[in-house]
Amino acid sequence: MSPAVKTVTTLPDLGPTTTLQLPTEVEQTLPNGLTVIAIRRPSVPLVEVRLRIPFGRAHTARAAMLTQTLLSGTDTMTSVEIAAELQTVGGALSAGVDPDRLMLAGNGLVSGLERILEIMAEVLTAARYPAEEVATERARLVDHIQVAQSQPSHVARTALLQRVYGKHPYAVQMPEPEQVKAVRPAQLRALHSERIRPAGATLVLVGDIQPAKAIEAAEQILGGWAIGGDVPASKWALPPVPALVPAPLSVLHRPDSVQSSLRMALPAVPRTHPDHAALQLANLIFGGYFSSRWVENIREDKGYTYGPHSAIEHLVAGSSLTVAADVATEVTGPAMLETLYELGRIASLPPKEDELEQARQYALGTLRLGVATQAGLAGLATTYAGFGLRLDHLAEHSARLAAATADDVAAAAATYLAPARAVTVVLGDAEKIEAPLAALTPIEKAQQ
Amino acid sequence: MERFTLANGLRVVLAPDRSAPVVGVAVVYDVGIRSEPEGRTGFAHLFEHLMFQGSANLEKLAHFRHVQGSGGTFNGSTHLDYTDYFEILPSNALERALFLEADRMRGPRLTEENLRNQVDVVKEEIRVNVLNQPYGGFPWLTLPPVMFDTFPNAHDGYGSFTDLESATVPDAAEFFEKYYASGNAVLSVAGDFDVAEATVLVERHFGSVAARLAPVRPGFDEPDLTEERRTSYTDRLAPLPAVAAAWRVPDPIADFAGYLPYVVLAEVLTDGDASRLVERLVLKDRSVTSIGGYLGFMGEPFEVRDPTALLLQAHLPPGGDVDKLLGTVDEELERLAEDGLTAGELARTQARMATHLLRDTDAVLSRTLRMAVLEQQRGEPGLLNELPVLLGAVTEEQIRAAAATLRPQRRATIEVIPGAAR
Numbered sequence: 001m002s003p004a005v006k007t008v009t010t011l012p013d014l015g016p017t018t019t020l021q022l023p024t025e026v027e028q029t030l031p032n033g034l035t036v037i038a039i040r041r042p043s044v045p046l047v048e049v050r051l052r053i054p055f056g057r058a059h060t061a062r063a064a065m066l067t068q069t070l071l072s073g074t075d076t077m078t079s080v081e082i083a084a085e086l087q088t089v090g091g092a093l094s095a096g097v098d099p100d101r102l103m104l105a106g107n108g109l110v111s112g113l114e115r116i117l118e119i120m121a122e123v124l125t126a127a128r129y130p131a132e133e134v135a136t137e138r139a140r141l142v143d144h145i146q147v148a149q150s151q152p153s154h155v156a157r158t159a160l161l162q163r164v165y166g167k168h169p170y171a172v173q174m175p176e177p178e179q180v181k182a183v184r185p186a187q188l189r190a191l192h193s194e195r196i197r198p199a200g201a202t203l204v205l206v207g208d209i210q211p212a213k214a215i216e217a218a219e220q221i222l223g224g225w226a227i228g229g230d231v232p233a234s235k236w237a238l239p240p241v242p243a244l245v246p247a248p249l250s251v252l253h254r255p256d257s258v259q260s261s262l263r264m265a266l267p268a269v270p271r272t273h274p275d276h277a278a279l280q281l282a283n284l285i286f287g288g289y290f291s292s293r294w295v296e297n298i299r300e301d302k303g304y305t306y307g308p309h310s311a312i313e314h315l316v317a318g319s320s321l322t323v324a325a326d327v328a329t330e331v332t333g334p335a336m337l338e339t340l341y342e343l344g345r346i347a348s349l350p351p352k353e354d355e356l357e358q359a360r361q362y363a364l365g366t367l368r369l370g371v372a373t374q375a376g377l378a379g380l381a382t383t384y385a386g387f388g389l390r391l392d393h394l395a396e397h398s399a400r401l402a403a404a405t406a407d408d409v410a411a412a413a414a415t416y417l418a419p420a421r422a423v424t425v426v427l428g429d430a431e432k433i434e435a436p437l438a439a440l441t442p443i444e445k446a447q448q
Numbered sequence: 449m450e451r452f453t454l455a456n457g458l459r460v461v462l463a464p465d466r467s468a469p470v471v472g473v474a475v476v477y478d479v480g481i482r483s484e485p486e487g488r489t490g491f492a493h494l495f496e497h498l499m500f501q502g503s504a505n506l507e508k509l510a511h512f513r514h515v516q517g518s519g520g521t522f523n524g525s526t527h528l529d530y531t532d533y534f535e536i537l538p539s540n541a542l543e544r545a546l547f548l549e550a551d552r553m554r555g556p557r558l559t560e561e562n563l564r565n566q567v568d569v570v571k572e573e574i575r576v577n578v579l580n581q582p583y584g585g586f587p588w589l590t591l592p593p594v595m596f597d598t599f600p601n602a603h604d605g606y607g608s609f610t611d612l613e614s615a616t617v618p619d620a621a622e623f624f625e626k627y628y629a630s631g632n633a634v635l636s637v638a639g640d641f642d643v644a645e646a647t648v649l650v651e652r653h654f655g656s657v658a659a660r661l662a663p664v665r666p667g668f669d670e671p672d673l674t675e676e677r678r679t680s681y682t683d684r685l686a687p688l689p690a691v692a693a694a695w696r697v698p699d700p701i702a703d704f705a706g707y708l709p710y711v712v713l714a715e716v717l718t719d720g721d722a723s724r725l726v727e728r729l730v731l732k733d734r735s736v737t738s739i740g741g742y743l744g745f746m747g748e749p750f751e752v753r754d755p756t757a758l759l760l761q762a763h764l765p766p767g768g769d770v771d772k773l774l775g776t777v778d779e780e781l782e783r784l785a786e787d788g789l790t791a792g793e794l795a796r797t798q799a800r801m802a803t804h805l806l807r808d809t810d811a812v813l814s815r816t817l818r819m820a821v822l823e824q825q826r827g828e829p830g831l832l833n834e835l836p837v838l839l840g841a842v843t844e845e846q847i848r849a850a851a852a853t854l855r856p857q858r859r860a861t862i863e864v865i866p867g868a869a870r
Contacts, residue, residue: 303568365519
């Protein structure tokens, strides 16, 4: 029997370009300084909640312990009661910190929004940091840090941050176990009192909500969160990140490692910088997605690695670009050779039109994917808010991506992706990788 | 939700949702780690890589470039009982995704060069995720050989380097011929599209794929344990002890009603600070740093067939006592079985589970994939929307009865001895 349909042998055209649909953000800043942003996406009967509190320059170990114990009990609730009450409305909250901000994040059934906000308010205004719970969480955090320090990705990143940021507060993002062991409940209460404040904080609510009503609820429940001390926010402002200082490639010894972790930092610009869209496209063409030159080269042609990636990271005090690959020990030299070659190539020669169009379509398309869920919208709105941006920035950024020319991309690549500007660390079996790396570039053996 | 079967046996599920201009496309084949031949550990996963290496009308690299150049992302993954391939794209690229999946369903380009290249890539994947990583493969690769005796259930699904290096192009051709049949696959599409238009597109691209029947799937059942099994190994990179324990559970498909209480039980035991084992072991006794509980070695309660298990997995503080910990777990399970739940304990656990399930379905890709597997294993993609209610109907009596079956003599345990302890 012959097939009913003739086989299609050529790639179908795309349909008409879909428009970027951005939901409306309703926003209000409460008298206590808390900004509330509410976004309606009624796809499922849930709500996503993100509270972002500026936390730059906070003591690393105390900040980590504070997030670990923020939900460990209040004047009226134990940690178990907090968790049980949240569960009752299908909810949960967790706290996290990075060098810029503290985040209290969660989700739950939309019918429980008010209850979730009430528990947040309770925690923000009456967290108690009980000695027993602090002791438990201190030990857990120490264990957690020990495990992190046994992971090559963590060790390599830590070394890279130190070389990139020097004396800047961003240089150390996870405390040492000894520092954690020294943290006391009184210090956590003091840090809370000083920094867990509504001024400059942003609450983002996304889900099956009526934005005006959600903001009203937030105002009612969090309006009483006290403004607090008179320390001006400028006291915590971070200095701009230092410029990258090119240095010899740094080799970190990991005895008997079966892979080498290659990590390079390159300069980058903030989201609002005129070069940002062109740099994003240049990075995509180089190594920022699977169909990039670098990934096609070292994975799909050479088989040196599984998941190489290159990405721009934005922090409040500055942006950077990180190139990362884990490669078999025996091909560490050749993998570095190809990496330097691909960086050199994009920094020296303009991209081809079809490469640029492919990267452009990817950048524009994935913007749409990123805002297609409640959690995606909540994450993006919160991140943007931390940089003083709103979701409409996506539309502006789309327009810049659409307009960037091959010349713009070549200029950005020459400026930011030049391998001579890179700061590089390689974590691996130094006895096997030093000589092959030294054949390509000056190296130094890192102190550990 | 629309379901139909093409003349060649390909089953299709369509679930429109116009809330965002994106579309997910997935093809799921009914073959996984349990079906790979002896002497070819890791082959199902290696073959998944080969499905991305080109097909009749697509050169090597073309698949990736076409998906990403249309603004989408892609991946594939190999599981115990199935292998999935998927894209999520702006909805104007739907037809492209269907073309790409149909082309490789007719047959990948299997060449010696691509095979060798992907063996190298898979070896790096294993190095980065297992060999160069503390707790690598724990417990999903290390516990099955303790619990099970037969090759399909017990072997290392990532594969040994020897087996991977021994793989040949004819092996791959045979594997494709046997398992990658139109009758052994499900196509699932969810998101922003019109059902009538999508039906035409599906027929246009997949209608001419040759009709091939699904192979007969053997049963992989094994007898339950009648005495405790326990083993340990030293992980040279791990700084702290860890342990995982598993108990067999009812057949997730043939005895779905008997299986559901175990899914809820895992959450009663380990979901958050107010759960039984977190409260006792983490907060009160401080005998563990963290503990998790879940169904299935890959943590997919509704995407796995029999035999499978309920797992508990814990990391211990330095010098932690595994025997004592297991004793406390037994004690807590007995207490749950005998004394039952506290007021509100079950309802709040079920409420949180409903949130997890709903949140998962908000993402078009996750909806696409889960419907495909539910269709494949149960002929019931609509179950996705019923799960919150079904889990919410599990009773206290059922939880107690489930807890009562988790006895030490039915338990398989693997302990990680920290080779990098300070």
